[in-house]
Amino acid sequence: MFDKDDAYRSCSYLGCSSKSYREVTFCKIDGRSKRRLPGAVFELTSKDGAVKRAVSDYKGRVTFCIVPYERYALTEVEPPNGYSPNSFTYYITVSSSGKLYVNGVCTSQLFIPNVIDRENFRFTINKIDSVTGAPLAGGEFTLYQNGSIVSTVVSNVNGGALFTDLKPGVYTMIETQSPYGYQRNPTVYTVVVDAFGKVTINGQTAQGFTVTNAEELPPRPNINIVTRITSVVTGTGVPGCVVTVTFADGATVDGVVGSDENWSVIVPEGTTLVAGQTVAAYQTCDGISSEVNTVTVLPTPQ
Numbered sequence: 001m002f003d004k005d006d007a008y009r010s011c012s013y014l015g016c017s018s019k020s021y022r023e024v025t026f027c028k029i030d031g032r033s034k035r036r037l038p039g040a041v042f043e044l045t046s047k048d049g050a051v052k053r054a055v056s057d058y059k060g061r062v063t064f065c066i067v068p069y070e071r072y073a074l075t076e077v078e079p080p081n082g083y084s085p086n087s088f089t090y091y092i093t094v095s096s097s098g099k100l101y102v103n104g105v106c107t108s109q110l111f112i113p114n115v116i117d118r119e120n121f122r123f124t125i126n127k128i129d130s131v132t133g134a135p136l137a138g139g140e141f142t143l144y145q146n147g148s149i150v151s152t153v154v155s156n157v158n159g160g161a162l163f164t165d166l167k168p169g170v171y172t173m174i175e176t177q178s179p180y181g182y183q184r185n186p187t188v189y190t191v192v193v194d195a196f197g198k199v200t201i202n203g204q205t206a207q208g209f210t211v212t213n214a215e216e217l218p219p220r221p222n223i224n225i226v227t228r229i230t231s232v233v234t235g236t237g238v239p240g241c242v243v244t245v246t247f248a249d250g251a252t253v254d255g256v257v258g259s260d261e262n263w264s265v266i267v268p269e270g271t272t273l274v275a276g277q278t279v280a281a282y283q284t285c286d287g288i289s290s291e292v293n294t295v296t297v298l299p300t301p302q
Contacts, residue, residue, distance in 0.1 A: 021065040022094045028056035028080065031113035031168075031195035036060030040114070041078035044092075047071055056080070068096045076112065083114040086195060087169040113195035115168060122164040123191075123199040123206040127155040127179065130212035135159025139213065140177035143191065145169060152176070168195045175211065182213035218285040220293040221263065227298045228273045233281075234264040241285040248277035248297075257283065275299040 028040040040056040044064050056062045066072055074090040090112070093101040102110055127139040139155040143163055150171060155161040171191040178184040189211075192200045199206035221237035223245075237243050237257040245265045246252045249272075255265040267273065277297045282290045 020067065022068050022096070022098055023063060024066055024092060024094055024100060025061055025063045026110035026112060028060040028062060029111050029113050030083075031115045034111075037080040037083070037114060039078075039080045040076055040083075040112075043075050043077050045073045045075070053077075066092070066094055068094055076114075079114050082117055084117045084167050086112055086114050087167075115195050115197070120165040120167065121193050121197040121199065122162060122166060123193075123201075123209075124160050124162045125173075125201070125206070126208070126210045127159045127161060128210050128212055129182075130214045136179040136182065136213060138177075138179040139175060139182075139211070141211075142174055142176045144172045144174070155179070166193050166199075168193050168197075173201070178213055178216075181216055183216050185211055185213055187211070215288050218283055218288060218290040220290045221257070221281050221283040223279065223281050223293055223295045225298060226273065226279050226295050227300055228275050229300050230273060230297075231267055232264050233267060233279060234262065235281065236261045237263050237283045238285055241283040243281055243283045245279065245281045247271050247279055248274070273297045 028037045029035065030037055037060050038056050038058045040062070042054050042056075042062055044052045044054070044066070047070060052064055054062050054064060070093065072092050074092050076086045079085045090110070091103050092110075095101075099106055100110065101107070125141065127136045128134060129136060135155075135158050137155055137157045137159065139161065140152060141155075141161050142152045143150045150166070151163055153161045153163055171193070173189040173191050175185045175187070189201050191206075201209050218238055218241060221235050221243045223233065223235040226233055233245055235243070239257050239259050239261055241257045243255050243257060243263045243265070244252055245255070247268070251268045251271045253265040253268055255263045257263045275297050278294050279297060280292050280294045282292045284290070
């Protein structure tokens with residue numbers, strides 16, 4: 001078993017015994033009060049997998065000796081008593097002159113915070129129509145951490161979806177069900193809750209964060225075979241929707257889909273169908289138009 005008393009003694013030196021190493025010291029603090037915290041256990045892993053352990057002392061200090069310019073992964077494996085773990089990994093490097101780099105950024109000091117175990121955090125996202133900006137109810141979001149479901153929430157009538165009782169860490173958020181009549185937003189969001197309760201979503205602050213949806217399009221209407229002697233173009237669609245047919249000469253004709261899902265339009269007077277030309281059609285349902293479907297005019301059947 002790892003002996004914290006031994007670790008305290010191993011951190012009591014103020015310098016490294018070999019000139020081939022550089023000393024790295026950082027501080028463990030309370031994320032709210034900034035008070036120094038003893039008793040946090042850290043692991044420092046080198047690129048070849050070698051692991052060193054140390055514990056924060058009564059002043060919250062943790063010290064390691066590392067090889068200059070090598071990259072190490074620093075993780076907290078046991079939090080101070082009464083605190084939630086800090087789940088972040090800090091990648092550290094030190095130059096030969098003693099400059100410290102954390103996650104690629106040069107810094108003069110490194111403070112690693114924890115929050116009291118009873119502290120939980122929350123954030124709200126807003127679900128809106130991508131065109132009008134109107135709030136959308138019924139959008140379901142699921143929050144995952146390490147592949148497991150943490151929470152599932154649904155947007156209310158004001159479009160708000162509230163996640164609560166979150167610990168500091170990194171999460172993945174996905175829209176698992178869209179509001180009725182809308183396409184699901186396929187974006188995968190990375191949610192980061194830091195030790196101070198600040199929440200970011202894909203690098204942006206969570207405050208006022210919006211997730212949009214576009215209205216779901218009706219299916220394209222089906223068009224039956226058209227030949228150069230066709231006088232009535234027919235097909236199938238969604239009952240009650242309006243099908244708009246466009247001919248090669250630019251003429252357009254509308255027809256309504258019946259309860260039997262069939263529709264038909266008469267080829268306009270003066271429009272001549274020529275083999276190889278294209279006839280196009282789309283249908284509009286409740287003011288929303290589908291994508292266009294096309295068929296090629298065939299020669300006269302023999």
